[in-house]
Amino acid sequence: MTEDSAEYLQRKEFYNRMLTVYGRKPVLEVLQDNSLEIHKLHLADSNKPAAILDDMVKLAKKRGIEVCYHDKQALSRISKNSKQDQGVAADVIGKGFQSHQSFLSSNKKHYRILALDGVTNPQNVGMIIRSACASPINAIILPEKGCAKLDPLVIKASTGTLFRAPILRCKTLASCLKAFAESGADIIGLDANAPHTLGEEPLTGAKVFVLGNETEGLSSDVRAICNKHVSIPMLNNVESLNVAVTASLIAFQGAL
Amino acid sequence: MTEDSAEYLQRKEFYNRMLTVYGRKPVLEVLQDNSLEIHKLHLADSNKPAAILDDMVKLAKKRGIEVCYHDKQALSRISKNSKQDQGVAADVIGKGFQSHQSFLSSNKKHYRILALDGVTNPQNVGMIIRSACASPINAIILPEKGCAKLDPLVIKASTGTLFRAPILRCKTLASCLKAFAESGADIIGLDANAPHTLGEEPLTGAKVFVLGNETEGLSSDVRAICNKHVSIPMLNNVESLNVAVTASLIAFQGAL
Structure with missing residues (x-):
């Protein structure tokens, strides 16, 4: 895939439209908003069990959103904010992006x-x-x-x-x-x-x-x-x- | 002085134009702003000596603003905020009030x-x-x-x-x-x-x-x-x- 191939440009445009939301409450809220298109839900595999995490996974499955598990460092790279991500991130598609x-x-x-x-x-x-x-x-x-x-x-x-x-x-x-x-x-x-x-x-x-x-x-x-x-x-x-x-x-x- | 006397109405209008500012930094700032007309500087006589209080009194004297000392309770009645007045208040005239x-x-x-x-x-x-x-x-x-x-x-x-x-x-x-x-x-x-x-x-x-x-x-x-x-x-x-x-x-x- 070269840098000016149609596929590359399409992928680049796709990622340009994507906004990664992090933190448990913000991520739960985007999952609850059915008007939003969500690409993936990301969870750290180091997260301790919690009701809010179960709710997220349930909502993601119901909506057919892929759930991905990562080690803590990989999740930090996705959220770009290890201090505030609380082990959770979601890729939301910005409709107007x-x-x-x-x-x-x-x-x-x-x-x-x-x-x-x-x-x-x-x-x-x-x-x-x-x-x-x-x-x-x-x-x-x-x-x-x-x-x-x-x-x-x-x-x-x-x-x-x-x-x-x-x-x-x-x-x-x-x-x-x-x-x-x-x-x-x-x-x-x-x-x-x-x-x-x-x-x-x-x-x-x-x-x-x-x-x-x-x-x-x-x-x-x-x-x-x-x-x-x-x-x-x-x-x-x-x-x-x-x-x-x-x-x-x-x-x-x-x-x- | 009856409630409809010219003097009463004039005084009422004067007090309508007055805004009481409290807290040490806000009061110092209004005293430093020469574009503001200030009626009185109020200080609690229970205030412990502090450089910022000396600065206020100096500025008030320089500008010919009356400095009034009150007991703590009286100052609270003036500031209407005993929790945040820090023993200091100033009556500022709102030009457009x-x-x-x-x-x-x-x-x-x-x-x-x-x-x-x-x-x-x-x-x-x-x-x-x-x-x-x-x-x-x-x-x-x-x-x-x-x-x-x-x-x-x-x-x-x-x-x-x-x-x-x-x-x-x-x-x-x-x-x-x-x-x-x-x-x-x-x-x-x-x-x-x-x-x-x-x-x-x-x-x-x-x-x-x-x-x-x-x-x-x-x-x-x-x-x-x-x-x-x-x-x-x-x-x-x-x-x-x-x-x-x-x-x-x-x-x-x-x-x-």
């Missing part, structure tokens, strides 16, 4: 996307996903580096919308934004000091709105890729809005 | 106000104040009963905007909303199931938008006062938005 390459290959001319640059607070990331999922925005770019991990805290703050939100995952934001810029999209940084306002931006066209860290703002490498900057006009000398509020205002712009 | 009677006496024909009904999470209340302060909304109604107290957590979440936000405080929300209804304002409840959407509401006119509790929604007595209900259209079967996000979308409606 895709790679940015896949999104770009659809050649849309008009779209609006949110991109998060170093947003580290899981409450904020979860709230942004919840708002974006409810809004007409086309996608949210969530880089693996620099942002809060998509962990149980984010899932909770997203009120479970994470699994159906339109999410483009990537390693680093800068490389992903470059691909969007090369395809002709406007990369628009939110910046409280920008002279142009969000309202001056036409609603049409291909646009990626980039939101920076809660206190630091945009990182320098991302700032360099932005070809525009816009601000949200603020009264009473307020210096900034909460990043999830800013994201929501963009996501619902023109829809209210 | 007024009574709802005072707001209504200005006879504005067009205004937009947010009202909170049982919003108990201090993070959400603080975030709502921050967004509302930055937006063109005319005021936020914060009832004493049922909502998060305006405590250090709310101040922090508001990033200090609480002291300059346009806030109408009242005892119970229902009685305040009745006064607005009698003056001819529309009382508009936010309700995810309402067939009419926020966008269908004209931006002009006198309107109070009421936001309910994070999980319970509007309380029954407040719901009965609302003459309209509106929803924010949500895609992907999202059931609700975070209450601070909803408040921010209303506050910035028509301004972006």
Whole structure:
């Protein structure tokens, strides 16, 4: 299987859509939610017997979900969080997850996307996903580096919308934004000091709105890729809005 | 001094504008912020000597703020939070604070106000104040009963905007909303199931938008006062938005 074979790309896209949830309560909750497609349930063979584990296995069998047993180290590699996995993980298929390459290959001319640059607070990331999922925005770019991990805290703050939100995952934001810029999209940084306002931006066209860290703002490498900057006009000398509020205002712009 | 004398009403309005902050770090921070008008610094005479207390007294004297010493019980009555006041309180004047009677006496024909009904999470209340302060909304109604107290957590979440936000405080929300209804304002409840959407509401006119509790929604007595209900259209079967996000979308409606 070579790196550009159809099978390889299909598998890569499959894994791009997969989110590994860990911890006993979060895993039980995803198993209980019949609207979610679950690939596998992973259990550490070192787990001591517990009613909640029996419930998980029962639910998995009832739903035809494969149950895999691993030694503790292998489970840690799957959960990527040995401290909090409690010997349990599940691979959930994010319905709206895709790679940015896949999104770009659809050649849309008009779209609006949110991109998060170093947003580290899981409450904020979860709230942004919840708002974006409810809004007409086309996608949210969530880089693996620099942002809060998509962990149980984010899932909770997203009120479970994470699994159906339109999410483009990537390693680093800068490389992903470059691909969007090369395809002709406007990369628009939110910046409280920008002279142009969000309202001056036409609603049409291909646009990626980039939101920076809660206190630091945009990182320098991302700032360099932005070809525009816009601000949200603020009264009473307020210096900034909460990043999830800013994201929501963009996501619902023109829809209210 | 009778209850309707000009002097009594003036004093009542003065106390309506006052917010008592407690705890050593929050009080030091308000004393350090020269943009804030501070009425009095209150200290318990049982406080053991501490550098931070010396700093407070120094700052108060420099700024000409009266320093009052009380026994521990009297200080508790001022802070209304003996567990967390740490023997320290300060009366800060909220620049934008007024009574709802005072707001209504200005006879504005067009205004937009947010009202909170049982919003108990201090993070959400603080975030709502921050967004509302930055937006063109005319005021936020914060009832004493049922909502998060305006405590250090709310101040922090508001990033200090609480002291300059346009806030109408009242005892119970229902009685305040009745006064607005009698003056001819529309009382508009936010309700995810309402067939009419926020966008269908004209931006002009006198309107109070009421936001309910994070999980319970509007309380029954407040719901009965609302003459309209509106929803924010949500895609992907999202059931609700975070209450601070909803408040921010209303506050910035028509301004972006």
